[in-house]
Amino acid sequence: MLNNSSLSGQAFEEFYNRFKDFVLILCRKCCSAFDNSNQLADDIFQHTFLKVLHKGYTFQKREVPGKEIYTPEIKSWLSRIAKNELINFLRKNPDEKVLMLQNRIRSQDLEIISHEPDKTDQEPIQSPSIQQDILEKGLSILSEEEKLVLMTYMLYYNRQSPNSHLPDEIIKTLTQKLGVKAGSLRQIKSRALQKIMKIKEQFPIT
Amino acid sequence: MNYNPEMNNEKKFEDELFNSLKFYGYLFPENVSQIEAFEGLHNESIVNAPSINDILLLESGASVDNSINLEIGLAAYSSSDDTFLDIPEEDSEDPEKK
Numbered sequence: 474m475l476n477n478s479s480l481s482g483q484a485f486e487e488f489y490n491r492f493k494d495f496v497l498i499l500c501r502k503c504c505s506a507f508d509n510s511n512q513l514a515d516d517i518f519q520h521t522f523l524k525v526l527h528k529g530y531t532f533q534k535r536e537v538p539g540k541e542i543y544t545p546e547i548k549s550w551l552s553r554i555a556k557n558e559l560i561n562f563l564r565k566n567p568d569e570k571v572l573m574l575q576n577r578i579r580s581q582d583l584e585i586i587s588h589e590p591d592k593t594d595q596e597p598i599q600s601p602s603i604q605q606d607i608l609e610k611g612l613s614i615l616s617e618e619e620k621l622v623l624m625t626y627m628l629y630y631n632r633q634s635p636n637s638h639l640p641d642e643i644i645k646t647l648t649q650k651l652g653v654k655a656g657s658l659r660q661i662k663s664r665a666l667q668k669i670m671k672i673k674e675q676f677p678i679t
Numbered sequence: 680m681n682y683n684p685e686m687n688n689e690k691k692f693e694d695e696l697f698n699s700l701k702f703y704g705y706l707f708p709e710n711v712s713q714i715e716a717f718e719g720l721h722n723e724s725i726v727n728a729p730s731i732n733d734i735l736l737l738e739s740g741a742s743v744d745n746s747i748n749l750e751i752g753l754a755a756y757s758s759s760d761d762t763f764l765d766i767p768e769e770d771s772e773d774p775e776k777k
Binding site for chain 1: 688689690692693694695696697698699700701702703704705706707708709710711712713714715716717718719720721723728729731734735737
């Protein structure tokens with residue numbers, strides 16, 4: 474477990490520089506389903522590091538004898554913080570998307586802007602039709618392969634074009650990683666969807 | 680025209696699932712294996728992340744120089760030799776008092 478010691482801004486800066494690219498890519502990809510996705514991703518990114526700044530001492534690691542590098546664990550921790558920041562944002566803004574920060578940075582050009590919500594480019598966030606516990610149950614019964622394929626398709630899902638394909642480079646990486654042909658990916662996704670559908674049917678909305 | 684009601688249901692469910700995953704934040708990878716898979720798929724290297732000063736500026740309007748008394752035990756932890764940075768003694772003082 475880390476000590477709650479007082480370290481310098483230099484230490485936080487080093488941590489920030491080490492993980493900022495990962496967190497920004499993560500936020501960009503995982504927020505891509507939302508309108509104004511880049512702005513939302515940038516806000517989630519910034520709030521994630523502000524949370525680390527104030528709560529970093531709460532990070533705990535499980536000691537593994539002989540293990541010296543815990544970068545994947547830290548990335549996993551950062552991803553969970555980012556996820557919680559997104560959920561908090563959605564809780565606070567259930568009906569419409571209002572960006573979180575009044576004064577915010579647009580990371581693409583580092584221009585500091587004062588944001589005034591533009592109602593014309595915001596759409597209501599649709600309430601989910603699958604309850605969270607059912608969703609978790611459904612995801613938990615998927616194999617690692619099914620989960621990876623399904624979640625990858627979901628990252629690239631486009632409601633306006635639901636039959637669209639994954640990008641070629643993603644298909645190539647996935648097929649190499651899983652040792653399957655490209656045509657099998659849709660079958661794996663379909664199998665995963667069917668499994669979760671069955672779980673949902675077993676637990677109808679009360 | 681072929682009509683496959685099962686496929687149609689699946690498409691509809693896929694849309695429901697997408698919306699639910701999005702709403703509950705499940706598109707974020709949560710554990711080490713998911714992180715590794717995510718990075719394997721999205722190993723992009725060109726991004727324009729803001730500087731540390733920009734992040735701190737957002738919160739307080741202060742520059743990084745004024746944030747020297749941070750309570751954080753994490754920063755140097757992930758370095759390849761797994762060591763912490765030493766904290767210069769002067770860093771624990773308020774730079775504005777100097």
